[in-house]
Each structure stands twice: as C-alpha cells, then as structure tokens.
Amino acid sequence: QAQLVESGGGLVQAGGSLRLSCAAAGRTFSLYRMAWFRQAPGEEREFVAAITWSASGTYYADSVKGRFTISRDNAKNTVFLQMNSLKPEDTAVYSCAASQGGGTPPDSRYYNYWGQGTQVTVAS
Numbered sequence: 393q394a395q396l397v398e399s400g401g402g403l404v405q406a407g408g409s410l411r412l413s414c415a416a417a418g419r420t421f422s423l424y425r426m427a428w429f430r431q432a433p434g435e436e437r438e439f440v441a442a443i444t445w446s447a448s449g450t451y452y453a454d455s456v457k458g459r460f461t462i463s464r465d466n467a468k469n470t471v472f473l474q475m476n477s478l479k480p481e482d483t484a485v486y487s488c489a490a491s492q493g494g495g496t497p498p499d500s501r502y503y504n505y506w507g508q509g510t511q512v513t514v515a516s
Contacts (some may be wrong), residue, residue, distance in 0.1 A: 394418035394505055396488050401510030404478055408514070412473040414488030414507060421505075422466035425491040428473045429500060430484035430512075440486070441473060442497035451497040456482075478514045485509040 400412040412428070427442035441462040442451045450462055461474040471488055487509040495502030 394421075396421075396490060396505055396507035398486065398488055398507045398510040401486060401512045403513045403515060406478060406480055406514055406516050408478050409474070409476045410478065410512060412475065412486055412488075412510060412512075414471040414473075416469040416471075416490070420466075421469055421490045424505075425493065425497065426462075426464055426471040427489050427491065427497060427503065428462060428471075428486055429489060430482075430486045431509075432484040435484075437487075437500060439498035439500070443471065453498070475512070478512075480514045480516045482512060483514050484512060486512050 395417050397415050400410060404410055423445045425442060425444055428440040429437050430440050431437040439453050440456055441460055443462045443464050447464055459477045464471045488507045489503035490505040491503045
C-alpha cells in the first residue's frame with residue numbers, strides 16, 4: 393500500500409529554519425507531481441509549494457515565496473521542503489501529497505495520496 397510519511401517538524405524560534413522530508417513507500421512517485429500543504433487550527437488547508445515530476449517546475453504560495461524551497465530526490469523517493477525565515481504565521485500541520493496529474497498545482501482535489509502530516513510551530 394502506497395504511503396507518504398513526513399518528518400522534520402518541530403518547534404523553532406521566529407527567523408529560524410526547518411527542513412521537512414516526505415518519504416514515499418509502497419510505490420514509486422517519481423512520475424508524480426508532489427506538493428506540500430498546511431493547515432493551521434481552525435483554518436482551511438492551504439497550498440504551500442509543488443514540484444513537477446522532473447523538478448523542472450516549482451510553484452509557491454505568495455506567502456512563502458522567497459523563504460521556502462521545495463525539492464525532490466526521485467532516486468530516494470523523497471521530497472523536501474526547506475523553510476527559512478520562519479514566522480509565527482507559518483505554524484501549522486504540514487502534509488505532503490502526490491498527484492498523478494491534472495488540475496493546477498495548488499488544487500488539492502487533484503492529489504491522490506496524502507501523508508499524515510508533521511507539526512511545525514514557530515514561536516515569536
């Protein structure tokens with residue numbers, strides 16, 4: 393059974409950095425578009441970043457552009473999210489997702505597999 397497992401979350405001070413990882417198991421996701429979404433308490437899930445299967449294209453929410461970087465290592469079936477200059481408003485559960493295609497990168501309806509998420513807390 394295919395699954396995505398996130399790691400790397402934690403508590404960090406504002407201005408700090410974290411690197412999230414998403415390891416895929418059960419199938420290869422090398423041809424899938426991969427993305428990170430986040431959800432804060434009481435808020436809707438929101439798109440953070442996405443990367444095409446070949447890593448030729450990356451997409452970011454305006455709120456994280458210039459601070460976050462998404463990357464992938466298809467040989468290791470892993471996707472990363474480097475988060476720098478973190479702000480308290482970045483506090484959320486971060487989940488990775490895999491899409492077989494279709495739709496636009498921020499549209500969560502086109503993602504077929506989801507991880508359980510990892511908590512990121514940014515203290516002011």
